[in-house]
Amino acid sequence: MLVEGQPRDEGALLAALRAGDEAAFLALVERHQAAMVRLAAAYVGSPAAAEDVVQETWVRALRGLDRFEGRSSLKTWLYRILTNTALTHARQAGRTITFSDLAGADDEPAVEPERFRPASDREWAGHWAVEPRPWRVESLDDRLIQREVLGRLQAALDALPPNQRAVITLHDVEGWESKDICNVLGLTETNQRVLLHRARAKVRRVLERYFDDEAVNER
Structure with a gap:
């Protein structure tokens, strides 16, 4: 369980997320949701599309937690998933954006x-x-x-x-x-x-x- 709903360090947060602790996930969403929407909008344009990107990012992140090896911070890993997802959505919508851009x-x-x-x-x-x-x-x-x-x-x-x-x-x-x-x-x-x-x-x-x-x- 979490103390006041928030792990004190990344290791505790990661362990709680992997254990399926809903409070840990909600705390992570509350911390990053707004910033993730703003970043996603840089690639996909509309707020609605940005919300879709972020929702898909959360799903991918939860599914990939067991594969997270800790080579970067959890935040960096999460936002890389977001960037990849946003670029994919942008290409599907006909927006020509690549990593080289x-x-x-x-x-x-x-x-x-x-x-x-x-x-x-x-x-x-x-x-x-x-x-x-x-x-x-x-x-x-x-x-x-x-x-x-x-x-x-x-x-x-x-x-x-x-x-x-x-x-x-x-x-x-x-x-x-x-x-x-x-x-x-x-x-x-x-x-x-x-x-x-x-x-x-x-x-x-x-x-x-x-x-x-x-x-x-x-x-």
């Missing part, structure tokens, strides 16, 4: 080149010509638009390529460490950094345009 990075610049000073600028070549603008919430009126900002943010995430969306979801939304992201997605540290940088730049670009439009409308 996860490791790659597109050729487009993370930030528009015109925002940097040209090479001909002898003193400040490569420096910002137009610096990123900070965002501040200073009044009640500002806070009232937060719902719309969150909507724009989610739309920006939805528009990212699956590889970038997966990385930024795990790193910035779920708070994972880079090494864990690399282990789950099969990325090198360099690729993970590049994908995260590109994803952040694209999301920031969307939000900057939104705030610039708001500033124009207020004039």
Whole structure:
């Protein structure tokens, strides 16, 4: 049996799951369900399809517990099953996503080149010509638009390529460490950094345009 429904370490959790302890399984689901849905959505798009992926992942994980050898953490093993399942669903739905896509990075610049000073600028070549603008919430009126900002943010995430969306979801939304992201997605540290940088730049670009439009409308 579990103490307060939650094993204190992974070994105890694994033993409880293998023994068919329902409380252990429910605790695991409660801990990871929401994050798994968000990650699955990076590959399959719709929330409904993401829920299907996660449900299938739980079934596969339970069936495969006896084959789990502990070469990685239980969390890493679980999310690898999720990623495999999501990629399979994506291919079945006609979305062309492969593991090689996860490791790659597109050729487009993370930030528009015109925002940097040209090479001909002898003193400040490569420096910002137009610096990123900070965002501040200073009044009640500002806070009232937060719902719309969150909507724009989610739309920006939805528009990212699956590889970038997966990385930024795990790193910035779920708070994972880079090494864990690399282990789950099969990325090198360099690729993970590049994908995260590109994803952040694209999301920031969307939000900057939104705030610039708001500033124009207020004039």
